[in-house]
Amino acid sequence: MALWRIRATVDDRPGYLSVLTASLALHSVNILSVQVHATEAGALDEFLVDAPDSVGYEELVEWVRKGRGRDPWVSRTDARGLIDEPTRALGIAAMVAADPGHLVAALSALLGDCEVSRSTNGRNGVSATEMALADPAGGTIVVRRAAPAFTPAELARAHALAEVAAASRAVDTSH
Numbered sequence: 533m534a535l536w537r538i539r540a541t542v543d544d545r546p547g548y549l550s551v552l553t554a555s556l557a558l559h560s561v562n563i564l565s566v567q568v569h570a571t572e573a574g575a576l577d578e579f580l581v582d583a584p585d586s587v588g589y590e591e592l593v594e595w596v597r598k599g600r601g602r603d604p605w606v607s608r609t610d611a612r613g614l615i616d617e618p619t620r621a622l623g624i625a626a627m628v629a630a631d632p633g634h635l636v637a638a639l640s641a642l643l644g645d646c647e648v649s650r651s652t653n654g655r656n657g658v659s660a661t662e663m664a665l666a667d668p669a670g671g672t673i674v675v676r677r678a679a680p681a682f683t684p685a686e687l688a689r690a691h692a693l694a695e696v697a698a699a700s701r702a703v704d705t706s707h
Contacts (some may be wrong), residue, residue, distance in 0.1 A: 533562075533582045533583065533584060533585060534582070534584075534585050534587070534608065535564075535580065535581070535582055535583075535608065535609045535610060535613055535614075536580075536581050536582075536583055536592060536606060536608055537578070537579070537580055537581075537606070537607050537608075537609045538578070538579045538592060538596060538604065538605070538606050539577070539578045539579075539604070539605040539606075539680045540552065540576070540577055540596045540599075540601030540602060540603065540604040540605070540639050541571065541574045541575065541576050541577075541601065541602045541603050542574055542575050542577055542600055543574050543600070544570070544627075545573075545627060547593035547681060547700075548575075548576050549568070549575070549577060549598055550598060551599050551600050551606075551616070552577065552596065552597070552601050553667060554598070554599065555595045555596070555599030555600075555601075556579075556581065556592075556595055556599065557588075558595075559583075559584075559587065559591070559595055560583070560584050560681060561581040561582070561587065561592070562581060562583075563579050563581045564579075564580045564582055564614065565579070565580040565614075565617075566567075566579050566674050567617065569683040569685045570599050570683065570684070571683065571684060573602075574602070574628060574674065576683055577601070578666070579597045580613045580614070582611065586641060587686075589606050592604075592606045595604055602696060605680040607611040607634035607645075611698070615646075621642060621689060623644075624638045624641050624693065625638075625693060625696050626691075627656050627698045628693055628696045628697050628700065629699075630681050630700075631699035631700075632696075632698075632700040633674070635667075635668070635669075635670075635671065635673065635693065635694065635697040636648045636649070636650065639673065639675055639679075639690055639693060639694075640675075642679055642689060642690065643686055643690065643695060644677070644688050645672065645677060646675050646677035647676045647677065648673060648674070648675050648676075648694060649673070649674050650662050650669075650671055650672070650673055650674075650696070651664070651671055651672045651673070651674050652670075652671045652672070653671070653672055655672055656672065658682060658687050660677065660682065661676060661677060661678060661681060661682070662674065662676045663675045663682055663687055663690060664673055664689075665690055665691060665694050666694065667692060667694070667699050668697045668698035669697075669701070673682055673694070675690065685699060691698070
């Protein structure tokens, strides 16, 4: 069996998630975890799945589309994907609280396959493939990835992690 991460948007209506999961189940794809992100385009469903070794990218995309999933994004993953997401995020936050200098590395770990860099331009904002956050050390932290698009939940998590770094810096300077 092989682990995959899948994202797809479905209409946020009763039964639509079950159509997508049934389409995967028909092909012996086992869903190990699911997260649902509310977006303007509908519910963005993110799955960690275990699929037979013979299943490839093209088949998964086809089955997601047949299950009424739009704009599918599919990528191989490894056993690290099995870690409970809230537990993983708390561990990353603890690392930043202990040393706010680890914020760039922590954002990369939190958001997955992305490029994180510091900038002095001072701008904040978000697009599908880039987010710019206020850097507690001054300036801006820019996070980029080609795919999948950032979700509102990921943006909120990134801001929260930057707030942990800012709070930790404030505590360090008050002593």
